[in-house]
Amino acid sequence: MIQIGERETRGARLSGRQRRSALTLIVGVVAIGAVFVIVAASHANAGAVLRALWNGSLGSWYALTSGTLVRATPLILTGLATAIAFKAGVFNIGAEGQLLAGAAVAAWVAIATGHTLGAFTPWLAIAGGAVAGALWAGVAALLRARYQVLEVISTILLNFIAVYGVGYLVRGPMQEHLHIYPQTETIIDSAQLPRLSSGSRLHAGFALALVAAIGSWAFLRYTAAGFRLRASGASPSAAQTAGEIDVRRTTTRAFLASGALSGIAGAIEVTGVTYALYENLSPGYGYTAIAVALLARLDPLMVIATAILFGALESGAAAMQRDAGVPSVVASIVEASAVLLVLAAGRVKVGWIVGASRSPALAAPAE
C-alpha cells in the first residue's frame, strides 16, 4: 500500500514547516518562470506573449476575479479533496470523475427544481453534488476496504466511466429539448449561484471554497477525528495498535469526504459557471488538483494559494492562446514540471518525501 507520510517532530515543527512551504513556493515559481521564458524565447514576439499572460491572469481586476479566481474555485475544492485523501493515506486520483458525478447530479437537481425553489436551488444542487461525489468515490472506497483493490487503479477507471456516463446523459436522457447539442437545458437565471459582485463573473462558490479550506484546516488541526485521519495516513499500523484507531473506517470516511469535496466542485461549476452539463465541463481540474495539493504540501490553507496560482496560470494561458497564438496546453508543462521539481527538491533539499518514505514504519505493509 502506498502512503503519504509527513514526519513531524514537535520542536522544530513550525520553522521547518514554514521553510518547506517557502521552498515549495520558490520551486513552483521558478518552474513556471523557466517554462514561460522558454516559450517566450521560442516565439517571435515574446513581449506580446508575456503581456497576454499578465493581462489574462492578474493584469486587471476583471481578469483576476472573472478569470483567475473563477478557475481557482474548482481547483481549491479538488485540491482539498486530494490533500485530505493523501493525508489519510488514500491515493484518490479520481477527483475528475467525482467532480463529473457531482456536476451531473447538480445539473439534474437544478433543472428539475429551478422553477419551484428559485434562489434555494443552487444550494440544494450543491448538496446533491456532494452526495454524488461521495458515492462515486464510495465505489472505490468499498473496493479498497473490502477487496484491497488499489484505489489508484479503481479511481482512474471510475474517471473514464464518469466521462462516458456524462457523454451518455447529455446525448440521451438529459439532452436539451431540441436534441441538437450534446448538453442539458440551461439552468434558469433565478436558479444560478449568485454573483459576488455585479461587474464580474465571480460567484458565491468561491466563498464556499474558502470556507471549505478553512474548515478542513481546522478539522485536521483541532479535532480528534482530524488527528485520527492524519495518524491513519502517517502510519496505519501504529495508529491501529498504539492509537486504537479504526484505520479502515477512518480512511473510508476520508475517501468519502474527499469525493464529496470534488462533487461540490462539479456542482459549483454547473450552477455558477457553465449553467449546463456537457462533456468537456472540466479541463482536467481533477488532475491539476494533484499538483495543487502537492505544491501546497497537503496543507488546506496553502491549497488556497496554490489553487489561485494555477488558476492564474490557466487563465493566463488561455489568454496567451487567444491573443498571442501560444498553445494553452503549455500550462500542462508548467504544472507537471512544478510537481517533478517539488518531488526532486523534497528529496534532495529537505528530505520531505511523498509516499516513498525511507522510514521503515511507513514502508511496512498496511495490515
Added chain:
Amino acid sequence: MSATSAFLEATVRTATPLLLAAQGELLVERSGLINIGLEGVILMGAFGALAGAGAGGTALGYVAGALAGVLVALVFAFFVLWVRADQIITGTAITVLSLGVTGTLYQMLYGASGASLSIPTSGPLSVPVLARIPMIGSAFFAQPAPTYFAYAVVPLLWWWLHRTHAGLALRALGENASAVEAAGIPVRTMRLGALLAAGALGGLAGATLVIAQAGTFAEGMSAGRGFIAIAIVVLGRWSVGGVVVAALLFGAGSALQFLSQAAGLQLPYQLFLALPYVLTLAALAGVAGRVRAPEALGRVDPA
C-alpha cells in the same frame, strides 16, 4: 467481409497497441513498480512516430516512437529509482507533462489548426495460407506489422520471465525486493531495464496508433490507452497469457459497437466505451475470482 470477421478484425486491431503497452507494463509491475505514466509514454511514442515517419518512412517512425517511449521511461526511472519519488505522483506528472509537450510541439511545428498531415502508413500484410483460414484468418493474419511484432513479443516475454534466471530474479523482485537485494542481484539495474523495455513497447504502441491506424497525430490521441493497459495487466492477473486474453477482451469491447451497428441496434456507443472499465472494476472486486497482485507492487524497495 461478414459482420463477424469485421468484428474480429476490429478486435485484433484495437487490441494490438493495448497488448504491446500492457506486456511492457506487466514486466514493470512484476518488478514491483507501477508506471501510471504509461499514458504519457504512449502519447510521446505517437508523437515520435509522427516526426520519424514524416522524416524517413514507416520504419524510422516505429524506431522513433519506441525511442520517444524510452525517453519518457527514463524520466520516470530517474525520479522513481534515483530520487525515490512517489511512483503514482511521478507517473501522473509525466502523463500531464507528455500531454503538454506533445500538444505544444504539435501546434508549434504543424500549425495551430492542426491541419491533417500525410505521413507514410503501413497497411495490412497478409500471411500466406494462414490469412485464408475461414472467419479468423483475415482477422489475425491480415494486419499491419505491429500486430505480428506483438505475436512475437508474447512468447518471448513468457520464455524470458519463466525460463531464464534473469526472469526469475525479476519476478522475485516484485514479491520481495530486499530478499533479491540480499542475494546480490542489482535491483535498480533490473528495474531500470524493465522500465526501459516497457518504454520501448509503450512507445511502439503509440507509433502503431499513428502509423498503422490513424495515419496522423491528434492531441491526446492516446485517449486513456495507457490506463486501459494498466487495467489489462490487472485483469490478466499479472500473467503473460492472461494479459493477451484481457487485451483481446478490451479490443472486443471496443469492437462491439461495430457489431451492434451491423445488427441495427440503437444502443448508445458510450455504453461500449465504458464497458471495459466496468468489466475491470468487476474483475478487480473478485467477481471473476480473486486477483493477487505482486506482493511488493507499488511499494518502494526498502533499500
